[in-house]
Amino acid sequence: MYGCAAALPELHRRLTATLAAFAGTYQLILVNDHSPDGSWGQVQALAAADPRVLGLSFSRNFGQHAAITAGLDRAAGEWVVVMDCDLQDAPEEIPNLYAYAQSQQLDVVFGRRANRQDTATKQWAGAAFHRVLTWLGGPRQDPATGNFGIFHQRVVAALGLMREPTRAFPLQVRWLGFRQGALDVEHAARTHGQSSYRVGQLIRLAFGVVLAYSDKPLRLLVKLGAGLVVGALLGAVWLAGWLWFEKDGTTFWLGALLLSLWLLGGLVLAGLGIVGLYVSRVFDGVKNRPLYVVREETGDASGALNK
Numbered sequence: 001m002y003g004c005a006a007a008l009p010e011l012h013r014r015l016t017a018t019l020a021a022f023a024g025t026y027q028l029i030l031v032n033d034h035s036p037d038g039s040w041g042q043v044q045a046l047a048a049a050d051p052r053v054l055g056l057s058f059s060r061n062f063g064q065h066a067a068i069t070a071g072l073d074r075a076a077g078e079w080v081v082v083m084d085c086d087l088q089d090a091p092e093e094i095p096n097l098y099a100y101a102q103s104q105q106l107d108v109v110f111g112r113r114a115n116r117q118d119t120a121t122k123q124w125a126g127a128a129f130h131r132v133l134t135w136l137g138g139p140r141q142d143p144a145t146g147n148f149g150i151f152h153q154r155v156v157a158a159l160g161l162m163r164e165p166t167r168a169f170p171l172q173v174r175w176l177g178f179r180q181g182a183l184d185v186e187h188a189a190r191t192h193g194q195s196s197y198r199v200g201q202l203i204r205l206a207f208g209v210v211l212a213y214s215d216k217p218l219r220l221l222v223k224l225g226a227g228l229v230v231g232a233l234l235g236a237v238w239l240a241g242w243l244w245f246e247k248d249g250t251t252f253w254l255g256a257l258l259l260s261l262w263l264l265g266g267l268v269l270a271g272l273g274i275v276g277l278y279v280s281r282v283f284d285g286v287k288n289r290p291l292y293v294v295r296e297e298t299g300d301a302s303g304a305l306n307k
Contacts, residue, residue: 001032001085002064005039012046012053014091022095029074030085031067032057039085040296047299055298065167066292068147072156081150082169089113089148093185097150100183107178110149110170112142113187145170145182154178163291168209218278221271 001008012028019026030053032040043055056070068082079098083089089111101109147169151159158176159169174180 001030001039001043001067002035002061003037003039004085005035005037005042007085007087008039008042008046011085011087011091012050014087016050018091018094022098026052027075027077028053029071030055031071033064033067034058034061044298051299053299056294057296057298059293062292063167064147065169068169069159069167070292070294072159075153075156078153079150080153080156081148083148088188089146090186090188094150096185097183100181101150101152104181105179106181107152107155108149108173108180110142110145110173110180110182111185112144112182113146114144114184115187142182148185149173152178165291166209167291171209217274221274224267 008030015028019028028050030043030046032043032055034057040055040057043053043057047053047055054074056074058067058070064084071082072080079101081094081097083091093111097109097111100106149170151173155173155176155178158178159172162172
């Protein structure tokens with residue numbers, strides 16, 4: 001939850017109506033990613049009125065995927081649903097996701113937003129990111145799917161073993177394997193709050209995910225270096241022939257030397273920069289810091305599944 005305090009009463013009402021008729025026993029885990037709009041007060045009120053609600057509030061903003069991890073760490077059900085708080089994904093679709101998982105004997109069913117209601121810019125950015133990630137050799141992901149879906153506890157347990165600091169929930173699920181599928185679901189326009197992701201944040205997130213899930217930039221750099229060596233050898237042969245016939249090549253040699261220095265210097269710096277970014281990811285990993293810190297907790301949904 002971030003920036004959607006106004007949506008929480010309706011979210012709780014629709015989830016309760018759907019799950020009470022469908023699941024019977026359930027728990028609701030609401031993770032407050034240090035939202036500045038009073039979301040935590042709403043969660044405390046919901047937890048006081050409904051024993052099935054467990055609220056977690058972060059000590060600072062750790063990001064959406066860390067919040068998902070916190071919720072999964074506390075989830076005790078055989079099947080777990082992940083969704084955002086803004087009601088763009090309909091709680092009423094949960095029984096359909098479960099029924100599809102049962103009928104197809106799947107461990108994972110993502111909600112596929114066939115008629116996506118996001119802005120054109122956001123849709124274009126998402127599609128471009130997934131194309132680039134696929135080209136770089138990362139896990140394949142349908143741009144029409146996001147975090148919304150239903151996941152068996154065996155998948156949740158496997159996700160719990162993945163504690164790398166760069167989190168990308170749907171890509172991690174794809175990497176795990178298991179029996180996965182997708183089902184077309186209703187996607188509504190956003191009516192509560194605004195997306196907290198800005199262009200700069202999206203670019204940083206995309207860059208971080210690419211570095212975490214693909215080593216293709218390094219391999220491309222090796223191929224580029226090999227190509228430059230071949231090109232340099234061919235150029236040396238051409239220059240030798242040119243000098244043989246022209247005799248006076250002082251000006252040409254100076255220009256060629258200057259351009260070569262600029263080219264090779266730029267490539268070396270770019271290569272060191274890419275390697276440095278990968279090393280920084282390793283550095284973040286070996287620090288072994290917690291993925292999130294819970295400042296406050298409300299409610300006790302641990303026994304809700306047995307009620």
